[in-house]
Amino acid sequence: MSTEPLRVALAGFGAWGQMHARALQTIADAAVVSVYCHGDASEKAAVELLPNARRFRNYEQMLGAGGFDVVDVTVPNHVHSRFAIAALDAGAHVFLEKPLGLTLAECDEVVSASRRTGKLISLNHELRVSRQWGLVREIAAKRELGRIRYQHFSLFRHRFRQGSGGWRYDKEKVGSWVLEELVHFFDLILWYAAENGKPIAVRAFGNSNKDGLTDNFSTILEWEDGSLALLTQCLTGFEHHTLLEVAGDNGSVRTWWSGALDRTLHPEFSLKVQLGEHAPQSITIPKSGEVFELEENLRQALIGFREGRSILPPEEARKAIEICVAAEEAHRTGRQVTLTALST
Numbered sequence: 001m002s003t004e005p006l007r008v009a010l011a012g013f014g015a016w017g018q019m020h021a022r023a024l025q026t027i028a029d030a031a032v033v034s035v036y037c038h039g040d041a042s043e044k045a046a047v048e049l050l051p052n053a054r055r056f057r058n059y060e061q062m063l064g065a066g067g068f069d070v071v072d073v074t075v076p077n078h079v080h081s082r083f084a085i086a087a088l089d090a091g092a093h094v095f096l097e098k099p100l101g102l103t104l105a106e107c108d109e110v111v112s113a114s115r116r117t118g119k120l121i122s123l124n125h126e127l128r129v130s131r132q133w134g135l136v137r138e139i140a141a142k143r144e145l146g147r148i149r150y151q152h153f154s155l156f157r158h159r160f161r162q163g164s165g166g167w168r169y170d171k172e173k174v175g176s177w178v179l180e181e182l183v184h185f186f187d188l189i190l191w192y193a194a195e196n197g198k199p200i201a202v203r204a205f206g207n208s209n210k211d212g213l214t215d216n217f218s219t220i221l222e223w224e225d226g227s228l229a230l231l232t233q234c235l236t237g238f239e240h241h242t243l244l245e246v247a248g249d250n251g252s253v254r255t256w257w258s259g260a261l262d263r264t265l266h267p268e269f270s271l272k273v274q275l276g277e278h279a280p281q282s283i284t285i286p287k288s289g290e291v292f293e294l295e296e297n298l299r300q301a302l303i304g305f306r307e308g309r310s311i312l313p314p315e316e317a318r319k320a321i322e323i324c325v326a327a328e329e330a331h332r333t334g335r336q337v338t339l340t341a342l343s344t
Helices: 015-025 040-049 059-065 077-089 104-117 133-141 164-169 177-192 290-307 314-333
Strands: 006-011 030-036 054-056 070-073 093-097 121-124 148-157 201-208 214-222 228-234 240-248 251-259 268-275
Touching: 006 015, 006 059, 006 077, 006 290, 015 030, 015 040, 015 290, 030 059, 040 054, 054 059, 059 077, 070 077, 070 290, 077 093, 077 104, 093 290, 104 314, 121 290, 121 314, 133 177, 133 240, 133 251, 133 268, 148 177, 177 214, 177 228, 177 314, 201 314, 214 314
Parallel strands: 006 030, 006 070, 030 054, 070 093, 093 121, 148 228
Antiparallel strands: 148 240, 201 214, 214 228, 240 251, 251 268
């Protein structure tokens, strides 16, 4: 690639796609040159926000027109894998919104396409670059907490936005609300306890709304050494509140985030660490929130593409999808699911 700004084609221009566009506008090394808009409203928004970008109503036509280095995919979940593979085949690197796919088979198809084309994919698990949530991994990686033995992640929030055409409430398009939101926290839980290896079993409990999508969901992950993680998600609450508690055999971390909305610019948050016999210490966090983290993740992904690496490759992102699939099966069957070679 040249030293000129990376040319980005943006696939999808709903509310979150527009957030991507605003984030890209703050990055000196990026220029949005093309936009795929699926309808009148998104095209009107693109005219206002990206007046110099070419606009397309057909994704394949945008890819065929070329003139880009990276495709940023922000379309509904059920077409993530298809859009990513098409962009790879068009010769572009891909910045892909989570989830990687709705099934492990879809995930594997994306991994194969990346290897076949030699092009890179980075997943947008933006909490990894957070100075709040990412800092927990830094502490764990230094083994300051000792071996991670317990994790508790809780999300209490307002109902999801419908999404364009109501796709978030269409099971065929969203996949599940585990894949839509809880996948972020599965990714972090696995990351924090990376030294513990892969969990060996999953149990899940929940209740569903009339659409067959699970409003309230709890999952327990177990490791071979007896370590465990409890994740809970309530989508019938108010505002947006997240809590994480991590305990090792030499210390613990407790951190939380609260805002009127998930995309608020002025949330409240806190992080405390207790090591050994010392008193808990508050850690200063300059800012935290998905708006800031999206921008930073995009910036790091583009740097990675220039350097020939992915900051979060699909092989790594697949691990959280495997847990999602297992948790959904455990909920559906009412039985514990052993994590073996799940493939579909």
